[in-house]
Amino acid sequence: MNPSKNITSDSPQFKIAVVGGGIGGLTLASVLQQAYKIKCTVFEVDDAENSRDQGGSLDLHVNSGQLALKKAGLFDLFQKHARYQGQDLTITDKTGKAHYEEVSNDGPTGGAGDRPEIDRTILRHMLIESLEEGTIQWGKKVVKIEEDSKDNCNHHHTLTFQDGQTGSFDLVVGADGAWSKLRKFVSDATPFYTGVFFAEVCLSRADIDHSAAAKLVGNGSCVALQDNKGLLCQRNGDGSIRVYVTIRVEENGLSHIDFTNPEEPRSYFLERFSDWDDSLKVFIKEAPSFIPRGFYMLPVDHTWKSHPGVTLIGDAAHLMSPFAGEGANMAMLDGANLAAAISEIVHNGKDLATTIEKFEKDMHDIVIVPASESAKNMDMFISDDAPHGVVNFFETMMASIAPQSETNSSR
Template sequence: MDSSQSVARGASQFKIAVVGGGLGGLTLASVLQHSYKIECIVFELDDTVDSRNQGGSLDLHVESGQLALEKAGLTDQFRKHARYQGQDIVLADMTGKILMQHVGSEGPTGGELDRPEIDRTVLRQMLIDSLDEDTIQWGKKVIKIEEESKDKENGNHRHTLTFQDGRTGTFDLVVGGDGAWSKIRKFVSETTPSYAGVTFIECRLSNVDIDHPKASKMVGNGTFWGLQNNKGLLCQRNGDGSIRVYVTLRIEENGLSHLDFSNPEIPRKHLMDIFSDWDDSLKALIEESSAFIPRGIYMLPTDYTWKSHPGVTLIGDAAHLMTPFAGEGANMAMLDGANLAAAISEIVHNGKDLATTIEKFEKDMHNVVMDFAIESLENMDTLISENGPQAVLKMFSMMRDDNAAP
């Protein structure tokens, strides 16, 4: 048995490699198995399911993330964990004055504003649990992808992946779901993400109802935005009783590289100085937080495309990395996974041509995503601005007017 056979065991005759076990790749695998009875293998860089923190909470939209879960047969599971009260939004300025309070629905509405929160860790585990055993191979880092020239001569488009452990596997379709700095993207395009001009410093308050009651009351059930002067304190309540705080600064790339983040007191002091003129109730979100993690915000061009390459495609952040200010990144990745699964079914079950089917999928994905990428960038410039609170109030007023229009 050669190495490609041993890596690809359990896959269907049409061998599919999904590089990256994020939400997009896992959704693809789950929909393939549940809706179309097609096997694939997911190669995940992490050694285990809990190798690293998966991040905070996200809102799943009816027309994208929730639709993808429906195609994976996971709607009931999702409803068990969805936090509809997490749709609440509170807006304040630097003085701590509350300028807006939006209360979300208490249950499913089915409309465009049906966007309950769910913790990323919970959602990812739901998808993992839905997969056949051995679908995911953990600790598999791709170091090279090569086209099989002999297959190309026969009209096939197979590619061989080489992994860090020295093993290889050859596949009919390789899907790059490997995130912002995708190794697979480099095979089809030279474009790389660029810094968007804003940096997050992620912090966390745990057991907030008991240990941080004032912050718990201020943030409420969902999202809290404290904004002004090109700065922000963007907070979200998570399902585990914690609050994640994203201290947001419009600074140059690597503008915090001089700080030693291994010692929390150093970034804490730096941030307390930056927010020194903000109300004490807001500064407490920094003062009472534990570890501080800097996260520069990067993006691909909003109109990014690549020349379609038969046998290789991209989904999620690998295909359309955008800023996180529209809540669309994860939703689009999951929709990509569901839509690509449908396209693969056309190839496997209905004999459709691989190259033209994948190219159509890519064009359709681009057409859906581009407006959201633009919206996300515009939202970032609205929130993180000199007069952020007033700009956000105007934005929500326009949204209400649009929803009221016939």
């Protein structure tokens, strides 16, 4: 590609730039193309689909993630990869005593309790494969966005990329995640540290190389909680187990630890979890590496003054903690709903500014509840009261969505 040339969109009537090729941005592109026959261009900073690890497993909810896949025509394919037994859950305290056990059906049940797991890598591949060739431009990092004109009739914005290329678009969608570059164009908000830190561990070939850990986790998840600490363990479809060693600590409180040397964080966490049962400490002892991550979030009520021609979806708009399993689901729902709004503009001649402003208001009204729940759940999981508050939460939730006889739970 010649850096001296400008980028042009595949849709000459209405040029759409989706900045970010994560789950939200790809869902938007897929629904636009499959449901509404509208083209767009996705600009992704990664050089290729598998340039980096995409993370673990996601549970997709009926009225958000699954709904978006239906709009993209991908639901049947999703069901081929969905792991309904991935909903199995065990909650223990630090002694390893199980306080709650849930065994799921091996197929869809319908309703709010239908939340099968799918590996993020597989879901992302499904979305990528659904797009027309050339939709994604890989290795494209946005360094600047500028408004082309102050004329109220012209909402074009120009993107400048790190390679020197530029492109002008009628609508620019920031789907570029937690540390979004596009967010700065419409909002002064920045993510803040929640006080909770985790180190991510991946135990590959768990059944073969980590049999004790695999037995504890089973088909789904094992969550061990107590004393403001947690071991959050989840089976993935590739036979691995993702573990999140979670503690409360001040921001940058572990900056003295060299995470490139696994023995340093291992020693630190074994000390922090010294009074935990050996059956649980196996997740730390057998970890090949530890990836440090802090939990950051945007204010639950984050909004911005609508700016015609630019909007945000997913973590760029409403970054939340992962303790309600809603982040990816809300990003996918954002993508599907924004695609519907864009269709009104392109096919029905609706005004861009008012249509996007309404989409943003509706998005905020939808997401404020799960964002609030995510924040509340984090303080419930990583607390002095855990695991008892968490057990009460799941017992109440399951009683509300299914007959009590369909669950097997005990204190």
